[in-house]
Amino acid sequence: xxxxxxxxxxxxxxxxxxxxxxxxxxxxxxxxxxxxxxxxxxxxxxxxxxxxxxxxxxxxxxxxxxxxxxxxxxxxxxxxxxxxxxxxxxxxxxxxxxxxxxxxxxxxxxxxxxxxxxxxxxxxxxxxxxxxxxxxxxxxxxxxxxxxxxxxxxxxxxxxxxxxxxxxxxxxxxxxxxxxxxxxxxxxxxxxxxxxxxxxxxxxxxxxxxxxxxxxxxxxxxxxxxxxxxxxxxxxxxxxxxxxxxxxxxxxxxxxxxxxxxxxxxxxxxxxxxxxxxxxxxxxxxxxxxxxxxxxxxxxxxxxxxxxxxxxxxxxxxxxxxxxxxxxxxxxxxxxxxxxxxxxxxxxxxxx
Numbered sequence: 001x002x003x004x005x006x007x008x009x010x011x012x013x014x015x016x017x018x019x020x021x022x023x024x025x026x027x028x029x030x031x032x033x034x035x036x037x038x039x040x041x042x043x044x045x046x047x048x049x050x051x052x053x054x055x056x057x058x059x060x061x062x063x064x065x066x067x068x069x070x071x072x073x074x075x076x077x078x079x080x081x082x083x084x085x086x087x088x089x090x091x092x093x094x095x096x097x098x099x100x101x102x103x104x105x106x107x108x109x110x111x112x113x114x115x116x117x118x119x120x121x122x123x124x125x126x127x128x129x130x131x132x133x134x135x136x137x138x139x140x141x142x143x144x145x146x147x148x149x150x151x152x153x154x155x156x157x158x159x160x161x162x163x164x165x166x167x168x169x170x171x172x173x174x175x176x177x178x179x180x181x182x183x184x185x186x187x188x189x190x191x192x193x194x195x196x197x198x199x200x201x202x203x204x205x206x207x208x209x210x211x212x213x214x215x216x217x218x219x220x221x222x223x224x225x226x227x228x229x230x231x232x233x234x235x236x237x238x239x240x241x242x243x244x245x246x247x248x249x250x251x252x253x254x255x256x257x258x259x260x261x262x263x264x265x266x267x268x269x270x271x272x273x274x275x276x277x278x279x280x281x282x283x284x285x286x287x288x289x290x291x292x293x294x295x296x297x298x299x300x301x302x303x304x305x306x307x308x309x310x311x312x313x314x315x316x317x318x319x320x321x322x323x324x325x326x327x328x329x330x331x332x333x334x335x336x337x338x339x340x341x342x343x344x345x346x347x348x349x350x351x352x
Contacts, residue, residue: 177260
């Protein structure tokens with residue numbers, strides 16, 4: 001008999017205090033509306049009674065409650081599910097991280113090898129992909145990226161020139177703001193900033209597109225039809241970025257230097273001819289050549305990062321989101337590392 005609902009522990013103690021209790025029944029005539037809390041209470045009481053080898057009569061319960069109780073007790077609970085969660089040790093966490101790193105490195109090496117083989121098939125004319133897809137990816141990675149690249153490059157040039165002018169003006173060396181803008185944009189900022197923009201914009205899109213195809217089993221369908229996914233999906237995207245990244249680098253340099261020129265003319269009082277002459281003498285052609293090569297390498301890294309995460313994506317919506325995030329992070333880290341290697345192997349200029 002249940003009148004006012006006491007705590008489950010108190011009620012079980014009262015039941016244990018009566019040794020002659022062999023049958024548990026319910027009287028719910030005065031029960032009004034009930035919710036999941038009442039259902040949980042009754043379920044706990046029923047499990048307690050059955051564990052104590054007592055007979056349980058559910059006839060007095062509402063039909064909805066008795067039906068849910070039967071459904072909940074149809075399968076015995078797993079002992080492992082109720083086991084206390086044990087926090088893994090530091091050694092286990094470190095070992096798991098090392099194993100994940102080893103597996104990730106293996107997947108990376110395998111994917112880079114497959115990409116190299118795909119480029120080899122392209123060189124020999126055996127790569128199969130739709131030329132219309134290549135032109136579409138070129139448009140997406142080139143023309144469609146001009147607005148964001150224009151905005152950020154112009155603002156970057158304005159900001160660097162304004163900050164540099166405040167310091168150079170103290171020494172009467174305002175003319176050297178052209179050197180500051182030209183060398184910084186051509187040597188580092190133009191290439192790295194454009195690559196990071198494309199990593200967040202295009203690399204993430206590649207990961208999401210291919211990851212969604214993995215979820216929908218479209219990549220498996222390509223394999224079934226005898227098409228190589230590396231040639232059909234990865235190769236045109238990689239070619240588009242290899243072709244467009246150097247052009248975007250030149251365009252970013254142009255906008256950044258234009259922004260610096262606006263500050264030099266409006267704030268420092270230089271003429272446009274003075275800024276242009278100082279700029280042309282300050283930046284050698286070799287710096288642009290290194291920047292073009294660097295941009296092409298960055299394009300490969302962005303494409304490989306996005307496509308690799310998409311191909312290795314799981315088959316759920318959450319996996320697509322994780323793949324997109326990983327693609328951006330991986331591409332940015334790879335860009336920074338590659339830029340450091342270029343700075344050591346082929347420095348844009350030397351300090352005398």
